[in-house]
Amino acid sequence: MGKETKVHLVTGAAGFIGYYLSKKLLDQGKIVIGIDNLNDYYDIKLKEKRLNLLEPYNNFIFIKLDLADKEQIFNLFKTYQPIVVIHLAAQGGVRYSAENPDVYIQSNINGFYNILEACRHYPVDHLIYASSSSVYGANKKVPFEETDFVDNPVSLYASTKKTNELMAHTYSYLYDIPATGLRFFTVYGPMGRPDMAYFGFTNKFFSNEPIQIYNNGDFDNDLYRDFTYIDDIVEGIERLISHKPTGEVKHEVYNIGNNQPEKLMTFIETLEKCMSKSLGKEMVFEKQFEPIKPGDVPATYASTDKLQAAIDFKPQTSIEDGLQQFTDWYVEYYGVKR
Ligand SMILES: NC(=O)c1ccc[n+]([C@@H]2O[C@H](COP(=O)([O-])OP(=O)(O)OC[C@H]3O[C@@H](n4cnc5c(N)ncnc54)[C@H](O)[C@@H]3O)[C@@H](O)[C@H]2O)c1
Numbered sequence: 001m002g003k004e005t006k007v008h009l010v011t012g013a014a015g016f017i018g019y020y021l022s023k024k025l026l027d028q029g030k031i032v033i034g035i036d037n038l039n040d041y042y043d044i045k046l047k048e049k050r051l052n053l054l055e056p057y058n059n060f061i062f063i064k065l066d067l068a069d070k071e072q073i074f075n076l077f078k079t080y081q082p083i084v085v086i087h088l089a090a091q092g093g094v095r096y097s098a099e100n101p102d103v104y105i106q107s108n109i110n111g112f113y114n115i116l117e118a119c120r121h122y123p124v125d126h127l128i129y130a131s132s133s134s135v136y137g138a139n140k141k142v143p144f145e146e147t148d149f150v151d152n153p154v155s156l157y158a159s160t161k162k163t164n165e166l167m168a169h170t171y172s173y174l175y176d177i178p179a180t181g182l183r184f185f186t187v188y189g190p191m192g193r194p195d196m197a198y199f200g201f202t203n204k205f206f207s208n209e210p211i212q213i214y215n216n217g218d219f220d221n222d223l224y225r226d227f228t229y230i231d232d233i234v235e236g237i238e239r240l241i242s243h244k245p246t247g248e249v250k251h252e253v254y255n256i257g258n259n260q261p262e263k264l265m266t267f268i269e270t271l272e273k274c275m276s277k278s279l280g281k282e283m284v285f286e287k288q289f290e291p292i293k294p295g296d297v298p299a300t301y302a303s304t305d306k307l308q309a310a311i312d313f314k315p316q317t318s319i320e321d322g323l324q325q326f327t328d329w330y331v332e333y334y335g336v337k338r
Helices: 016-027 044-054 070-080 101-121 156-175 197-206 230-241 264-279 305-311 319-334
Strands: 007-011 031-036 060-064 084-087 126-132 179-184 211-213 251-256 287-289
Touching (some): 007 070, 016 044, 016 230, 031 070, 044 060, 070 101, 101 156, 126 156, 156 251, 179 230, 197 264, 197 319, 211 264, 230 251, 251 305, 264 319
Parallel strands (some): 007 031, 007 084, 031 060, 084 126, 126 179, 179 251
16 A cells, blocks of 8 residues: 555644544544644643644644634645645634634634635645534424524524535535535533533532533423534544535535433433542532523534435444543543542
C-alpha cells in the first residue's frame, strides 16, 4: 500500500469532537492538518491536553488560527490543498449565545463563509461540517427527521447552524462542492466540554455546590435529550467521509443521535451511579429545580433512518456505558478523592 498523501483538514482540532476525530484519522495513517484558535470559552487546559495527545503523531500538523481570518484560511488551503475538510470549529452553547452574540456571528457565520470560499477556490473532494440538533427548535413531532420544517430556531446558536446549512446548499449548488452537514445530538464522553450539563454538574459536586436542573421540577413532563456518545459520533463522521452526496445538488444533511431519548432525571441518576462506581462510594447530587431557560428546548430525539440507509450505522452506546467512561476519566484526570 502506498504512503497516504491526501490531506484531511480538521477545524476545531483542539475541541472535543475534533480531537477524537483527528486521533482516529491519525491512527489510520491519514495526514491531518488541525486548526483551532484555542479560545478560552471553556478551560483552555483541556484543549491543550487534547493537543498534547495529538502532537506526537508525525502525520499531524497543528496551526493556531482563527476562522475569521480569511487570508490565513486561504493561505492554509493553498499550502496544504486538503482533499477532505471536516469543519467542526464553531462557537458552541445555546445559553452563551444570548450573552455574547458577536462571537457566534464571527465564528459561525463569517468563519463558515471563509471555509466555503476556500473550498470554492481550492476545490475539495468532500466538505463535512457540524450542524446541530438545535435547528429543530421547539418542534413537537418526534423523532426529528431531516425533512422536518426547521425554520423556527429558538436561539442565535441554532440560527447560525441553520444558516450554515443554507449557505452550504448554495455553495454546493453554485460551485459543485460535495458537502454534508451533520446535526449532532448532545455529544458526551471523556475529555468532553465543561460547559455541558453532565460535566458542569460533576464539577459542582466536587466543589460542594448544588446543581440547578432547569426542568421546573416537573418529572412527569421532564426534558428529554438524545445523548450521543463521542465514539459513535466519530464512527459516523468517519464512515460519511467516503459517502459523498451524489444528487443534482451535492449537499445532504444527516442527524447523528442515539435515537433513544432519555429523561433528564434518568441521565442525572445514571451519572450518580457511574460516579459512585468510579469513586467506590455513594455519590448523590444536591439538586435545585429551576424554570426552563429561554432557548432551551423540551425534547431532542433523532431519527437515524437516513444515516443508517447511507452508512449502515447508527449510534448504539448506552448512557450507562458512556457515562461510566466519562466518570472514570474524570476521577483520574482531576485526581478527585475516592
Ligand atoms: N458537543 C455537542 O454536543 C454538539 C452538539 C451539536 C453540535 N455541535 C457542533 O459540533 C462542533 C464541535 O463541537 P465540540 O463539542 O467539539 O465543541 P468544542 O467547543 O469542544 O470545539 C470547537 C473548537 O473550535 C474552536 N473554535 C471556536 N471558534 C473558532 C474560531 N473562530 N477559529 C478557530 N477555532 C475556533 C474552539 O477553540 C474549540 O476548540 C461545533 O461546531 C458544535 O457547534 C456539538
